[in-house]
Amino acid sequence: MAQWLSGEVIENFAWNSELFSLRVRTEPFTFTAGQFVRLGLTIEGQRVQRAYSLVNGPADPVLDFLVNRVHDGLFSPALHQLKAGQHIEVSQPASGFFTLNEVPDGDDLWLIGTGTGIGPYFSMLTTAEPWQRFQRIHLVHAVRHAEDLAYQPLIAELLAERAGQFVYQPVVSREDHAGALRGRIPALISSGELEAAVGCPLTPRSQLMLCGNPEMIRDARELLASKGLPKNLRRTPGNVTIEHYW
Numbered sequence: 001m002a003q004w005l006s007g008e009v010i011e012n013f014a015w016n017s018e019l020f021s022l023r024v025r026t027e028p029f030t031f032t033a034g035q036f037v038r039l040g041l042t043i044e045g046q047r048v049q050r051a052y053s054l055v056n057g058p059a060d061p062v063l064d065f066l067v068n069r070v071h072d073g074l075f076s077p078a079l080h081q082l083k084a085g086q087h088i089e090v091s092q093p094a095s096g097f098f099t100l101n102e103v104p105d106g107d108d109l110w111l112i113g114t115g116t117g118i119g120p121y122f123s124m125l126t127t128a129e130p131w132q133r134f135q136r137i138h139l140v141h142a143v144r145h146a147e148d149l150a151y152q153p154l155i156a157e158l159l160a161e162r163a164g165q166f167v168y169q170p171v172v173s174r175e176d177h178a179g180a181l182r183g184r185i186p187a188l189i190s191s192g193e194l195e196a197a198v199g200c201p202l203t204p205r206s207q208l209m210l211c212g213n214p215e216m217i218r219d220a221r222e223l224l225a226s227k228g229l230p231k232n233l234r235r236t237p238g239n240v241t242i243e244h245y246w
Contacts, residue, residue: 004040004089005029009082010062016147019116021055022079024063024088031058031094032101033123034243039065040089043078050075054094055119055151057126063090066119066150098211098243100129104232106207106239108200109134112185112220114142117212117245122151125158131165134207138198142171142185142216149180167198186219204228204239211243 007024014020022039031037031054040049055064069080082088098120103109109130111121118141124130130137139158143149155168170180171188181188181197188194195201202208208224210217221231221240229239 002038002091002093004091007063007088007090009084009086009088011084012080012082015150018069019148019150020067020069020080021150022065022067022082022088024065024090025061026063026090028061029092029094032099033058033127033129034099034120035094035096036120037063037094038091039075039079040091041075041078043074048075048078049089049091051095053096053116053120053123055122057123060126066116068116096243098209098241100124100127100133102232102234103207103209103241104237104239105133107134107203107205108136108138108207110138110140110202110206110208112140112142112208112210114185114212114216115148115245117243118150120211120243121209122154131162136165136167136200137162138167138169138200140169140171140185140194140198142173142212144172144174146170146172146175146177146180149177167200169194169198184219185216186223189220189223202227202229207232207239207241209241209243212245214244217242217244 005026007026010025011023036051036053038049038051052065069076158166172180232238232241
């Protein structure tokens, strides 16, 4: 049964008018990078809660959640309005199996996310595990517009600190943007453009994590399976580990 911690909003940082990072401080708790918690608010007299991945690393005392405001939604507009000093509830314990300890060993790790599905990867990248287990790590972030490419300062730090091991590849579907591919992830895998852009081929020693849009996950998973890279299951280890974001 879930328990709840009282959290204080430290910052509500706007990446653009719709995408924001909500940063919250609670009493310390343990979790595994890639897991999620539920945030709870009382809205119009009713308790409402939604699941959000932890973007911060397990050692970071401030919780970080990447949120996109859905205008006709109930919860995300309320989160969008929160200000520093206000309170929100955070569920315990953290949940989920979209974690690196569920991923088999390999040579290269592909962290592929759409929209806010990039969030759990940043948590993983703060830990030592991916850097110790994989020779190359490719972070692929697909968005509609370039303004949705969040956490660029953190990405720049990783590129500087992990040169030669870490590659970042943005994908923007609705406009041209310097350094970005244009299109959908499945199409870019099918054409070979994604492999060419990061300078690394997909092989049986590749491990891929897919997080975000269910259509992207479905199409990419089918395509990867046709290339001999099956879904990863505990009873049958494979190459593709997935997390649906809605």
